[in-house]
Amino acid sequence: MRIDPRKCVACGNCVAVCPMGAIAIDPVSHRAVVDADECVECYSCYRGMSREHLPPAVVRAIRGIARLARFRFDPEPDVCPTGAFTETELSWPRTLRRAFSDPVVPHESTGLAGRGTEEVKTNDVTGRVRRGEAGFTVEFGRPGIGARFRDIDRVTRALAAAGARFEQANPVTSLMSDPAAGRIREDILGEKVLSAIVELKTPMASVPEILRALRAVAGGVETVICLGVSARCDAGGDTELAEVLRAEGFAFWRGKTNLGLGRPLWGDAA
């Protein structure tokens, strides 16, 4: 993303809007500038802000007079008054940033927008997580911090060593040079994304081992990790997963409940 210096009036609205804190007003040029290394191409500024297309010279003049008069102007906080944001053509590996950060761009590997994952949201049709199994979603970077692939690589290697099997239909798995070892290709390790979700599956009995492996490796990463763990329920809607998680010291009260209304229903329905 780029901010056109001919249009920017340094109103500062976009500074607060950037989820990565990658925009600041340059004290020399008096224009908003994007730190390209921190920008994850999420397009929150470009698409989330409404755009007026006012003449920059007029806006600057009005803002200058207001400043001289110590007049506190109260602009709409989500508007770019001159439409100064400009899309830039991205090339590899920077294209990854947008694929993992802009929720309206589908991932090539799965065809899905957002984070590109289905998890148990369609488990009633796909049978992805079956009875006796647990599915993990390990999300890096959210909220509001972002993640480099080198941190994700560190964790996926540890998970692979603990016996994890990574979901094939997942955008992060598609970037692994060696999925069995959890190794992510080296040329992208420095790239930063807003968030990325690693999906894996284990037998229910291995859930404690995976959680302990995650706890052990997580202290060494530079970002935040949030966890989701899923299971197929029995005919009464119960699952042993909750007890397994509590026994490992996790407290939880929120999640997603799949109601089994998808058709055709996966073959193990009771």
Next chain:
Amino acid sequence: MTNTLHRYGSPESLRDDYVVFAMSTRANAEGCVPRLRAFLEIAQKHGPVNLGTGKQGGFHRPSPHLTPLVHWRRDGGLTAAEVIAGVDAPTVVCAVFEELDRVRAFLAELRERDLGLSVNVSGLTDEARRAAAAAGLVRHSVEFSLGFCLGQTDRMPDRRTLELATMCGHGMISFGLVDKLVLLVKEGRRTPAEASRCLARFCSCGVFNLARAERLLEAARAGR
């Protein structure tokens, strides 16, 4: 997309936050658009606080061609019919509710209509399970959110900022914007409802809960 799994807050804070969403998958994507629209049509009868589609957003959206003359009539947002008309391809569709009774009634009607789409309730899992049971449904699968629990959690901001920002699960609502709007509300320069709508415009799939946000912003204004 895990856009609603991890929303920050205690059970009490999340008592008025239920996202019901439907999606197709490869096996049943063909011809799903009328069924996705039907989901939203049924939802809107039960009074959702937001209604949205995965690529186009909810009731409140940014405008690429705003003029100063329309600032004073930005707050109306789209109608349910306009949101529904925007569904033209396989996507995720969602409805956000602040009352569990409405969720129960919605699920009962979904069961009756049998649209054949995968339907999930994102919210307090025990309450969602009870709502499903009241509608005659047994949960098929469940995904528990263990929260933002590992790594550099000390880099995260305060509770109020997290409660508001994580209502966009794609991370499009920045901490900076939340802080700015909380300040504007405290200064009396924006009402909680205006600030809530402003935040909602950054959520590109319509899962932002405007009612919960308004309640949280009102609490922030009152210093609670």
